Amino acid sequence: MSALDDLPPLREVIREHGLSALKSLGQNFLLDLNLTARIARASGELKDATVIEVGPGPGGLTRALLALGATVIAIERDARCIAALHEVAAHYPGRLTVVEGDALAVDMAALADGRPARVVANLPYNIATPLLIGWLSTEPWPPWYDSLTLMFQREVAERIVAAPGSEHYGRLGVLTGWRASARIAFDVAPSAFVPPPKVTSSVVHIVPRPAPLPCERRALERITEAAFGQRRKMLRQSLKSLGVEAGALLEAASVEPTARAEEIPVEGFVALANAWVTMRGAQKAHA
Missing domain, CATH: 1.10.8.100 (rRNA adenine dimethylase, C-terminal domain)
Incomplete structure (x- = not known):
C-alpha cells in the first residue's frame, strides 16, 4: 500500500533520514501501510477528526490518519524524525502539526484546544503504561478526548481489558474499568515492526465512561x-x-x-x- 499518498515508501524515508529505531526511546517502527491504515480505522470515522498521535517516528501511522481525512497533532521526542514528519506535513498543508517534545510532559488537552479529539498511537513501549494512567487520571472527567486507540505489548493489553477472575486482572484493569470501557481490537505480529520486538502487540480501543461511579x-x-x-x-x-x-x-x-x-x-x-x-x-x- 505504498500508493497510500504518493509519498516515498517508509523504508526509503528511514534510509534517507538515517532513522534506526532507538531502544532507549522504546521505538519499533511500523512499515506496513496496510497495517497502519487498519490501526487508524480502528479509531472510527476519521474525516474531519482531530487526532493526537504520540511517537509517530517516520510517520507511517501519521500518513494513514491523514489519508483517511484526519487533522493530526503529532508529538515526537526524537529530533531525528522531525524532518521526515515535516515532509509529510508539506504533503498535507495545514493538516499536520508536529510538536517536538516528551509526551509525558506535553499538555495534550491544550493542544486539542477544546476540539473533540481522540488519541491514536503506536506507543513507545517504555512510556505506554504511564501515558495510559495519565489519560485515565485526567481531571475533570469526562476527559478532553473522545477515545484512545493505542498499541501495547499484548501482556499490557490483557491487563487493561481484564475482568474479575482473570489472572491478568489487577490495578490497571480496575482503573480502566472504572473510568472507561476497553477492548482489544486486534493483535499485531512482531514481524510487522522494524526491529521486531520479542513479543506480540495488541491494538486496544478505549472509550471514556461519561459518568463513572463517584470515587476519589x-x-x-x-x-x-x-x-x-x-x-x-x-x-x-x-x-x-x-x-x-x-x-x-x-x-x-x-x-x-x-x-x-x-x-x-x-x-x-x-x-x-x-x-x-x-x-x-x-x-x-x-x-
Missing part, C-alpha cells in the same frame, strides 16, 4: 495497591495496611472478608475506596 481516584489507587500487592491473601489480611480496621472496612463496603483481590469487581473496589475515605475522615474528626 487516589483512594481507589490506594485500595487496589494494598489489595493486589498481596493478591494471594484474603482481603481481611491484605487491607490491614490501610490504617483502618480491615473487617469494618469490608463490612462497610459489603465485601466478603475472605475474598481475594482478583475476585472483586470494579464496583466493589469503588465501594471499598469510598468506605475507606469515610472511615479515615471519621478517624481524623475524633483525633
